[in-house]
Amino acid sequence: MSKQKIATSWQPWVLPVLVLAxxxxxxxxxxxxxxxxxTPIEVVQALVEVVKDGTLLEYVGASTQRAFLGFLIGGSIAFFIGLLNGIFPVAERYIDTSVQMLRTIPHLALIPLVILWFGIGETSKLFLVALGVAFPIYLNTFHGIxxxxxxxxxxxRVYGLKGISLFTQVILPGALSNILLGVRFSLGIMWITLIVAETIAADSGIGYMASHAREYMRMDVVVxxxxxxxxxxKLSDLAAKFLEQRWLQWHHNYIQKA
Structure with missing residues (x-):
């Protein structure tokens, strides 16, 4: 890390510290x-309580597992469809219109239906997360291709590349910046969806902890x-930014300054 970066690394934390103070x-x-x-001190005291009784790690683990499993399912399907429609125009003519129609439906508005279809178990929450993350990844993959x-x-092609080699060495790298942008958007939607899903119907996770605390007016735990x-x-976004910097070092928009 350069001296300039070290000297300015504290600047993003000025506003949060002032707000807390x-x-x-x-x-x-x-x-x-x-x-x-x-107050922040009361919230920290609540944090110490849930750490001591072991519920924090349990609920954070449950929420994280739900979030990333739903992201993996929805993101994989969306990535595949985006590639398919981006590479083959005939696939776009058959599939894209249906996808765009589904995209206009607020996925959180489907919660009553999803509960009727899948109950309040894990399947309903995974379905909502997968549906929420799918469209940004699809759109950015399709646009990137x-x-x-x-x-x-x-x-x-002049250099003899074709088929899989042309895709892996030219098309996919050229679309990667757009795909990773879709991943960053989807990670935000992933947590928003999970918050709502866990608050409405869950028996574990951070949202369940918040709902349970609200019933007993434990506002420190809710906060x-x-x-x-x-x-x-924020950690998810930092991970996505790390992948951008790692995989797009060759890209002019991601060249790291010394």
């Missing part, structure tokens, strides 16, 4: 009721759950 000050002064918004420079494809979702979302 103001939040604590207003709460300590009685300007914020603890029944509405507990169609945006590959035809000149590069023709050059690859803790919101923060946990935010942290998990």
């Amino acid at each position: 103001a939040w604590q000050a207003f709460g300590a002064a009685g300007l914020l009721s603890g029944r509405i918004l507990p 169609r945006s590959v420079d035809p000149g590069l494809i023709e050059m690859g 803790l759950c919101v923060i946990l979702y935010a942290l998990l979302g």
Whole structure:
């Protein structure tokens, strides 16, 4: 890491620290009721409680497993359909219109139907997460394939590339930046969907912990759950950015400055 990056690495944390300080000050002064918004210190105390009784690790593990399993299912299907429609125009004519019609339906509006179809078990939550993450990945995969420079494809053919080799060495790398952008969008939607699904119907996970705490007016635990979702979302986004920097080092938009 360069000296310039080290010198500026603290800057993104200035605003969060100021917000936390103001939040604590207003709460300590009685300007914020603890029944509405507990102070950061009270939230930390709630964190210590759930760590000691072992529920934190259990519920975070359950939510993370649901989120990424649903992401894997929906993302894989969407990636395959995006590739299919991007490479073969005849497939686009048969499939794309149906996909676009489904995309316009708010997937969270399907919760009553999904509960009737699958109950309140794991299947319903996985279905909602998979449906939510699918469309950004599909659109960006399809757009990425169609945006590959035809000149590069023709050059690859001149050098003897065809079929799988042409796809893996020219088409897929050319579409990768768009695909990873779709992944980042989908990771955000993944956590939003899971929050709603777990709050409405779950017997484990962070959303269940928040619902249970709300019934007993434990606002410190509710706020803790919101923060946990935010942290998990941020970690997921950092992982996606890491993959961008790792896999797109050759791309002019991702060249790392010394």
